[in-house]
Amino acid sequence: VYKLIIDSSNVTLEGMGPGGMNMKRDDTLRGLYHSKLTREKFNELTELINYIDPMSLNSHYSVSGTDVPTGIIEIVFTDGTFKRIDDYGKVGTPGLIVLHKYLDKIRATATWIKTE
Helix, strand or coil: EEEEEEEEEEEEEECCCCCCCCCCCCCCCCEEEEECCCCHHHHHHHHHHHHHHHHHCCCECCCCCCCCCEEEEEEECCCCCEEEEEEEECCCHHHHHHHHHHHHHHHHHHCCCCCC
């Protein structure tokens, strides 16, 4: 279980340790960590978010099954507008599926430095 906060190229991870459907059992990240995105990765993420047009999406998606992961995406745009999408199952739309995978990949591959 984790929370990623991405602001420009700065990434903050709040790791709560093992848990969640996509986490490894030996995941020991707990607490606050910091990493950097390359300009290229940040631009890819921005383009992906712009492409899926989050303001046009529903605020809630869910599957009919149980015991599936939930992805909560909160986006604050430069003009101050805000969008939150709760996606139970992480398969709300094809674009959201790609975004969840992209964020999970950042979580799994970044070099994290503990900040606490």
